[in-house]
Structures are given as C-alpha cells and as structure tokens.
C-alpha cells in the first residue's frame with residue numbers, strides 16, 4: 001500500500017477501506033513508518049474537500065483511538081463520565097464541572113487541550129494557578145482518579161498519538177473544519193479515557209468551529225452516532241457561542257469565574273445555564289439522576305453545600321498548585337494595567353462577536369499568536385455588559401486587563417469592532433439550542 005495512492009483515491013472522491021485508514025493512522029502515529037508530513041497534510045486536505053461517510057469516520061475514529069494506550073479504570077466502582085466542548089470564548093466550564101461531578105460521586109478523567117486560534121484552552125486556564133501540573137503518566141492519572149475522583153491532564157505521547165500529529169498538521173494547514181476529522185479527533189481521545197458516558201458541548205455561532213447551524217447539527221449527529229458505534233453512551237448539546245460565555249475571558253479571569261460559580265454565585269446566567277444543562281446530562285447518563293433536570297437540581301445542591309468548592313481545592317492541591325486560591329483570588333497572576341472600554345453611543349448591546357473578542361484576547365496575550373508565544377495569564381476582558389444590556393454613551397462595556405500599553409490599545413480598538421449598539425432591544429437568544437441523542 002502506498003500513501004500516494006491513498007491520497008489520490010480520496011482526492012477523486014473515493015471511499016477508503018478499513019485497511020487504508022489503518023495505514024494512514026499508523027503513518028501518523030509511528031515516525032518509523034516514514035510517511036512525510038506533507039503527504040499526511042495532502043490526505044487531510046483531500047478528506048476536508050471530499051468528506052468521509054459514516055463507516056469511514058467510525059473506522060478512522062477506532063484506528064486513532066487504538067493508536068496508543070488507554071486508561072484502565074475498571075477497578076473504580078463509580079461511573080466514569082466526561083464532557084467535551086468543541087471550543088469557545090469564555091468557556092471555562094470544565095474547571096467547574098470536573099470537581100463538581102467528582103463531588104457528586106462520579107469519576108471524571110478529563111483530558112483537555114490548549115487554546116486553539118481564538119478559543120481558550122482548559123490546560124492554559126489551569127496553569128494560571130502557579131504550579132498546576134497537567135503532564136502526567138497513565139499510572140499517576142489512574143491513582144489520582146482512585147483517590148479524589150477527578151484528574152485534568154494533557155494529551156501524552158501514549159494517548160491517541162495519531163491525533164497529536166494530525167491535530168497539529170490540521171491547525172497549520174486550514175483543515176480543522178471537517179466533520180469526520182473533528183469527530184475522529186475528539187472521540188479518539190475520549191475513547192482512550194475508558195469512559196461510560198460522554199456529554200458533548202457543540203458550540204454554534206460566530207465563535208464556534210462551525211458557525212453555520214446546519215453544520216453544527218451535522219457534527220452533533222456524527223459525534224453521537226460514532227460514539228455509539230464505539231460503545232460510548234453520549235448526547236450532544238448545541239450551545240450558543242455568538243457572544244462569549246459568562247463575564248470573563250482570559251486565563252486567570254476564567255479561574256475567577258469558576259470559583260465564583262463554585263461558591264454559588266450564579267449571576268453569570270448564561271454560564272450557569274450551560275453548566276447545569278451539561279452537568280445534568282452527565283448525572284443522568286452516569287446513572288446518578290432519573291433525568292437531566294433532576295441531575296441539575298442535585299448539582300446545585302452540591303454547590304450550595306460547599307462540597308464542590310472543597311473538591312476543587314483537593315483537585316488543585318493534587319495537581320501541585322496552592323488550594324488557597326479557592327479562598328484568595330489574589331494568588332492568581334494579575335495584569336499590570338486595566339482600563340475601561342466605554343460604550344460608543346447610547347442604546348442596547350445588540351451584538352458582541354465571540355470570535356472577535358477571542359481574537360482581541362489573543363492580542364492581549366491571553367492566547368497564543370503562534371505555537372511558541374508566551375501567555376500573559378492575567379490578560380483578558382471582564383464583560384460589564386452583555387448582549388441585551390442597555391447602555392448610556394460612555395458607560396463601561398468591558399474592562400481590559402493587560403501588561404503592554406500598545407497591545408491594550410490594539411485590543412481595545414479590535415474589541416470595539418466586535419460590538420454593535422442599536423436603538424432597539426435585541427430579541428433574547430437561548431443559550432441551549434438543541435439536544436441530539
């Protein structure tokens with residue numbers, strides 16, 4: 001079998017056999033296979049343009065999942081559940097959900113990623129807490145799950161190595177937006193976690209991978225169907241990503257948001273709704289609630305009891321950071337400067353483009369402009385106003401946090417291009433758009 005023939009076959013719209021897919025996955029996971037990156041990248045582009053059917057997508061997912069090792073969590077009696085988001089702006093919900101679900105009696109092995117483009121990454125947010133270690137081997141992850149029921153870690157060489165290679169090639173070759181490639185990437189990593197159930201948060205709107213609702217729905221259906229083929233119970237919840245989620249965008253800032261929620265402050269209503277919907281489904285699929293609604297109510301009680309915050313403290317300590325951060329947010333890295341962005345005119349906030357706010361955060365240093373950029377953990381935005389808020393001219397719409405005056409000037413100007421103020425109150429847009437089962 002030759003890689004060149006496989007590329008040509010897909011370029012012409014052909015269908016791959018399981019053996020051909022296994023060949024590509026081996027090429028991506030084993031440098032000794034001798035297939036150069038440019039051939040893998042050509043194949044990715046051919047898949048992106050020509051697509052893959054359900055059978056090919058399941059075969060690719062299975063082969064990528066089996067390209068490395070898997071956690072073995074059979075010895076742990078509690079159900080193992082996880083949540084995966086396709087990526088957004090201000091979406092630090094994993095920081096809350098992981099300890100919250102552990103406090104509710106589930107086991108949460110949560111493999112997470114770094115920021116990608118304009119979207120934030122869970123690992124970067126966790127590392128805003130000084131000393132938080134996410135590079136862990138399988139024995140250590142398993143032991144921590146047995147001890148405290150939660151572990152948040154990065155992808156290692158051992159887990160789904162084919163995805164590591166393909167993901168970085170996709171990021172650098174404009175081949176991210178392909179449903180079969182996204183499905184295989186997400187599910188191969190989740191399969192390696194030895195889960196009983198998975199809740200998928202598929203973002204929809206300007207800040208999402210797929211802006212178009214039809215494509216986001218197609219992705220949700222493909223994810224749920226393929227997960228089922230792999231024996232994994234799952235649902236996909238389509239959630240709004242037209243404006244940033246919650247009030248904070250940035251790494252330290254999103255830890256603050258997480259701690260506020262864990263303390264029972266639900267004033268960031270869209271964030272809380274998203275949290276309880278996803279968490280409710282995790283409880284239901286994990287067998288801890290008869291319905292997602294009952295699951296959500298139980299989770300609210302766990303937060304109000306203080307058990308979720310205590311699980312967060314334990315998790316932070318287990319990963320090597322200072323658990324006092326839960327009680328003293330001053331321990332988080334802070335930006336050197338802050339300034340306000342005033343409303344350019346009176347009216348209602350009609351639009352606050354999530355993608356542009358995410359890009360403005362990257363300008364501030366909250367995300368990486370390229371692979372080697374250093375992060376400024378304190379940088380980002382606090383959103384004083386969100387879509388639907390009424391403002392007078394000059395009212396503070398957002399607070400900018402940064403450490404470099406010229407970057408702050410540029411980010412402020414860019415933020416203003418994300419903002420539309422209009423005379424009429426906009427129609428409220430639901431946060432939860434659809435559940436695909």
Ligand code: URA
Nearest residue numbers: 086087181182185186
């Ligand atoms: N998240 C992933 O893990 N993979 C993708 O391809 C897109 C989002």
